[in-house]
Amino acid sequence: MVNPTMSANLSQVIVKRRGSVILGPIELTLARQGITIVLGPNGAGKTTLLKVLHGVERISSGSVDWSVPDELARQSQAFIFQKPTMLRRSVRENLAYPLQLLDYKKAEIAERVALWAHRIDLGDMLDRSAPRLSGGEQQKLALARALIRDPDVLFLDEPCANLDARSTREIEKLLVDAQSSGTRIIMTTHNIGQARRLANDVLFLLNGKLHEQGAAMTFFKEPKTPEAKSFLEGDIVE
Amino acid sequence: MNEIWAGLQAALFLVFTLDKDLVEITLRSLQVSLSALVIASAIALPFGTWLAIRRFRYRRATIAALNALMGLPPVVVGLIVYLLLSRSGPFGVLGLLFSPTAMIIAQVIIIAPLIASITHQAMRELWAEYHDLLISLNTTKRQRIFTLIRDGKRALLTAALAGFGRAIGEVGAIMIVGGNIDHATRVLTTAIALETGKGDFALALGLGFVLIALAMLVNFAIHALSRTEREGTW
Numbered sequence: 334m335v336n337p338t339m340s341a342n343l344s345q346v347i348v349k350r351r352g353s354v355i356l357g358p359i360e361l362t363l364a365r366q367g368i369t370i371v372l373g374p375n376g377a378g379k380t381t382l383l384k385v386l387h388g389v390e391r392i393s394s395g396s397v398d399w400s401v402p403d404e405l406a407r408q409s410q411a412f413i414f415q416k417p418t419m420l421r422r423s424v425r426e427n428l429a430y431p432l433q434l435l436d437y438k439k440a441e442i443a444e445r446v447a448l449w450a451h452r453i454d455l456g457d458m459l460d461r462s463a464p465r466l467s468g469g470e471q472q473k474l475a476l477a478r479a480l481i482r483d484p485d486v487l488f489l490d491e492p493c494a495n496l497d498a499r500s501t502r503e504i505e506k507l508l509v510d511a512q513s514s515g516t517r518i519i520m521t522t523h524n525i526g527q528a529r530r531l532a533n534d535v536l537f538l539l540n541g542k543l544h545e546q547g548a549a550m551t552f553f554k555e556p557k558t559p560e561a562k563s564f565l566e567g568d569i570v571e
Numbered sequence: 572m573n574e575i576w577a578g579l580q581a582a583l584f585l586v587f588t589l590d591k592d593l594v595e596i597t598l599r600s601l602q603v604s605l606s607a608l609v610i611a612s613a614i615a616l617p618f619g620t621w622l623a624i625r626r627f628r629y630r631r632a633t634i635a636a637l638n639a640l641m642g643l644p645p646v647v648v649g650l651i652v653y654l655l656l657s658r659s660g661p662f663g664v665l666g667l668l669f670s671p672t673a674m675i676i677a678q679v680i681i682i683a684p685l686i687a688s689i690t691h692q693a694m695r696e697l698w699a700e701y702h703d704l705l706i707s708l709n710t711t712k713r714q715r716i717f718t719l720i721r722d723g724k725r726a727l728l729t730a731a732l733a734g735f736g737r738a739i740g741e742v743g744a745i746m747i748v749g750g751n752i753d754h755a756t757r758v759l760t761t762a763i764a765l766e767t768g769k770g771d772f773a774l775a776l777g778l779g780f781v782l783i784a785l786a787m788l789v790n791f792a793i794h795a796l797s798r799t800e801r802e803g804t805w
Contacts, residue, residue, distance in 0.1 A: 387707065389706050408709055412707040414704070418700065418701060418704040420701070420704075421722045422722065430708075430718075
């Protein structure tokens, strides 16, 4: 059910918490395809931006408009958190859960669960309890659980933090596959290497503002702002 | 010390001869307290869970009230239920006073706040863990409650067992609304109170040991049936 026309438009979005502005004002139009990587130091508002786009963060002013009605937009999005939330159930039931919520038929659920378990190499662990999987396996499971609904848009908040190279590579492969089958991906990362490998375009946030944005090629080669340049060189940006 | 020994002997004698009165009293105890448990759980488990996930204006006050109600004195509950059900009370026409149904009503009132409060405590933690995921999946309130109840079943079991413990050992309220009528509303606790009053300590203790054994048996049975402690940490 991938909807190629889904795009987002943020205008004058500001998020305040306890009187201080933590994000914005932001003007942003998200292109319809590809992988967008959100970069920036801790506290720059990356997670908040993702949550605003997903519609789970209250905004103080401004508006977020998806090209489809809100309800439909929410239904066709998925969000992956830095620390994956495992339901206290088996791997199988974790995968089936998002489909059960939408009242899918049992046979279709079983079919999709088997397919995705195979894709993330957990095919022979379906009856293991999910909270006891390793960190990498949990993150892969979370990713499969998000993709099992064929979302149009997938948000990821530092999905590979604390993962080793092999798990990171497996996750990146799943992301590239999802992207090529039409899922729009927006993710944050602190790993510049990962950003270079995956990004089609980049949003660089600094102190709650969109400091620079552009196509990945240009951004990594010749960043326009000195802050982005020193960030890419590994300096500490404040 | 002699009395305890005699009580143990009396208990064994009553159990092994399957004393007719004892069986009847025990079954009634079970019937009343298990019915109260089922009804109270049906109300309190969803309510406690709902309270954990719902933010509303008087939430804190509701929780404080619930915690206060945990300490509700059974005698007072008995008195109030008595007044409500008595011939001149608002529900007098139902003719429920001095029946097992009246005892069940009183026990539901006593244990429901306890079960709801323990449920709320446990569900708050689980909700904190699941919050982001369930919000992100765009779940309805009903789906959230079902998910939490399903995955928090261990904690809910603890809550229910605490409720059962309080119900099966409770004497103040059921004495008042049940009346301790032989072959009608006599249960283990009221029988113990009666025998103690009569000075028949051996029989009272015998009934007491049966009561303790019964409470433990029900606990083990529920644990065994629900297969807890077998699937690791939850």
